[in-house]
Amino acid sequence: MKKFWLLTLFLSILFSCSENSKSNNNPYIPNYTINERLDTNLPLYNNLKYASNPVMITTAGAKGLIVMKVGEGSYTAFDAACPNQALNSCVAMTIDGINAVCSCDKSTYSLYTGLGDKEYPMKQYKTEISGSVVRVYN
Structure with missing residues (x-):
């Protein structure tokens, strides 16, 4: 039983320290x-x-920003550049409901998670709320 708890503790520490580095280290x-x-x-x-x-x-980021409220007091913000294409090969992604669609390869990415079916997810930015203002930053 003690080994089980140690293993659980180790795994929870391991996963809490990991981050999706591909999201913000996109080449x-x-x-x-x-x-x-x-x-x-x-x-x-x-x-x-x-x-x-x-x-x-349209005035920030590589190709613009897509910002969405995902819950009470919670927002996501992503760059509108296609994450798996050269920057100069595509126009900004388009919004399709709660997804973003790449203009080059028609890949779809969730605006809740930034994930799609390609190698790199959408580039994500931090958000914070102060009254009626949503701040997007890195």
Whole structure:
């Protein structure tokens, strides 16, 4: 029984320390500095008040940002560049419901997780909420 608990403890520590390094070490997408503040009271970002209503921000990132509310007080933000294509070969991904679709290979990625069926997931950025403002940064 003691070995079981030690193994469980070891595995939980191992997995809690791991991170999806492929997401932000993508060879196709450069590391741009991101520091965007999106006020959900403004009409342009009003959809961010509601879950599963992604918004495209074209003024930041490699090809823009896709931001979506995924739950109460929780948001995801991803670069709109196709994660498995050379940066100059595709236009920005398009939003299709709660997914993003690459214009080159038509691969679909979840806007909840950034995962698709290719090697690299979407490049993810951090988010934080302060009142009605969603900050996207790295």
